[in-house]
Amino acid sequence: MDNLSLLMDGFGAVLTPQNLLFACIGVLLGTFVGVLPGIGPAMAVALLLPVTYGLDPIGAFIMFAGIYYGGMYGGSTTSILLNTPGESASVMTALEGNLMARAGRASQALATAAIGSFIAGTIGTLLVVFFAPALASVAVEIGAPSYFALMVLAMIMVTSVLGGSPLRGFIALFLGLTIGLVGLDLNTGQPRLSFDQPLLADRIDVVVVAVGIFALGEALWVAAHLRRSPLHVIPVGRPWMDRADLRRSWGPWLRGTAYGFPFGALPAGGAEIPTFLSYLTEKRIAKRKGVDEFGKGAIEGVAGPEAANNASAAGTFVPLLALGLPVTATSAVMLAALQGYGIEPGPGLMTDQPELVWALLASLLIGNALLLVLNLPLAPVWAKLLRIPRPQLYAGILFFAALGAYAANLQAFDLFLLVLLGLLGLAMRRFGLPVLPLILGVILGPLMEFRLREAMAISGGEVAGLWSEPLAVVIYVVVALAVIAPLVLRRVRPAPAAVAEDLDIPAVEEEKVR
Numbered sequence: 001m002d003n004l005s006l007l008m009d010g011f012g013a014v015l016t017p018q019n020l021l022f023a024c025i026g027v028l029l030g031t032f033v034g035v036l037p038g039i040g041p042a043m044a045v046a047l048l049l050p051v052t053y054g055l056d057p058i059g060a061f062i063m064f065a066g067i068y069y070g071g072m073y074g075g076s077t078t079s080i081l082l083n084t085p086g087e088s089a090s091v092m093t094a095l096e097g098n099l100m101a102r103a104g105r106a107s108q109a110l111a112t113a114a115i116g117s118f119i120a121g122t123i124g125t126l127l128v129v130f131f132a133p134a135l136a137s138v139a140v141e142i143g144a145p146s147y148f149a150l151m152v153l154a155m156i157m158v159t160s161v162l163g164g165s166p167l168r169g170f171i172a173l174f175l176g177l178t179i180g181l182v183g184l185d186l187n188t189g190q191p192r193l194s195f196d197q198p199l200l201a202d203r204i205d206v207v208v209v210a211v212g213i214f215a216l217g218e219a220l221w222v223a224a225h226l227r228r229s230p231l232h233v234i235p236v237g238r239p240w241m242d243r244a245d246l247r248r249s250w251g252p253w254l255r256g257t258a259y260g261f262p263f264g265a266l267p268a269g270g271a272e273i274p275t276f277l278s279y280l281t282e283k284r285i286a287k288r289k290g291v292d293e294f295g296k297g298a299i300e301g302v303a304g305p306e307a308a309n310n311a312s313a314a315g316t317f318v319p320l321l322a323l324g325l326p327v328t329a330t331s332a333v334m335l336a337a338l339q340g341y342g343i344e345p346g347p348g349l350m351t352d353q354p355e356l357v358w359a360l361l362a363s364l365l366i367g368n369a370l371l372l373v374l375n376l377p378l379a380p381v382w383a384k385l386l387r388i389p390r391p392q393l394y395a396g397i398l399f400f401a402a403l404g405a406y407a408a409n410l411q412a413f414d415l416f417l418l419v420l421l422g423l424l425g426l427a428m429r430r431f432g433l434p435v436l437p438l439i440l441g442v443i444l445g446p447l448m449e450f451r452l453r454e455a456m457a458i459s460g461g462e463v464a465g466l467w468s469e470p471l472a473v474v475i476y477v478v479v480a481l482a483v484i485a486p487l488v489l490r491r492v493r494p495a496p497a498a499v500a501e502d503l504d505i506p507a508v509e510e511e512k513v514r
Helices: 002-014 017-035 041-052 057-082 088-102 106-141 144-161 166-181 206-225 243-265 272-289 300-315 317-323 329-340 354-375 379-387 390-409 413-430 436-458 463-467 470-492 495-503 507-513
Strands: none
Touching (some): 002 017, 017 354, 057 300, 088 272, 106 243, 106 300, 144 272, 144 436, 144 470, 206 390, 243 300, 243 317, 272 436, 317 354, 390 413
């Protein structure tokens, strides 16, 4: 009850006309900036940070909360409409969301993303309110071996999510891990794969990779086929969700929330892994029910990952407020802003600055509600972007993709990298290599290397240190089952059916595949 009364005090500080105006401005600015390809919530908060310099801390963080949630919804909008994730956590949304948009269901995809974001963000923020101290203490107990095992699990699972050739999945994963190695070794300071280029010392920004592979690769692929296929306008469809859409979405919303919040509350957890796991879970559930539309535009593939993304975003405030540990790029920017006001997050923050903490948590709930109120009616408006003819639409995508890649580091060299990565994305589409494992390798590769070295250092170089924690052992058992189970099932099933299912093609075409 103490936490509930403190939250009510936070609402009392937030629910003023001036602060509500700040929250509305934050949501609108975050959404508009997040819609730009390549510019996610972290970039939005960083770009808009100077706007808040004249505000008091409570007003500034109310605006930050709106920018945070608005930027994430804007990232899902570009993923759905343009197949261009605004941040790495929106990669999964692009897989099914863009297919829904191409099938004339863009409004439904945007609506399920908005409602899922609201439900997951609200539940996640309430969990922060009531369980932040306990969750923070649990997160501290999880060591490097378990983090490393979680990343191995994510990389193994993602190859089975795609439903295609495991060999092609591992090739794409290898390409992503190779890109993730570019830059200086954090331990020895030696350059790796930098080709004597000083601008590659700080690694290739994930935003540049995502924009190059998704946006530029997609634009080049469409341009290569414009003359072969008739030019047509993609229909927007009905501007609402029917009962069937709601019935199919509520389960993924809740399951995505259950995935996202614990990962967000873990130091160095982030939103990438839970969105991958949510997508995998929904695909398997749909397959078991016999209503698998994945690969054709499944609404479950949008609802689950979007809920996991927003629940994880709420969970990141547990380590930020309780430990002073930023889990994501956006929380790192917010940490810098806190320190700019002379506030040091950590175990004593909730007792030293209770007004700010509870006003921030209340503003997250209000910003989340405003996000739904403002953006749900705008879903058909955003969907009408698809009425723009493809040459003009993709010209605009290229412009904003270049702007987003340049804004990541303000280096013209990133535009050169953008072109190279766009050509790589075009080649991957040409030869049927999945894009998702590459992005996963770029994101998790450096983190995986860091946790591996940390675990080995703790164990004195003993390999057994990698499974020195009970959680790590459990995860490795799951990894072994994930690798062995498909092999056993292929022995049991008739070969043509197994091959056809793995390749997502009719069994009669097996001979052609061979």
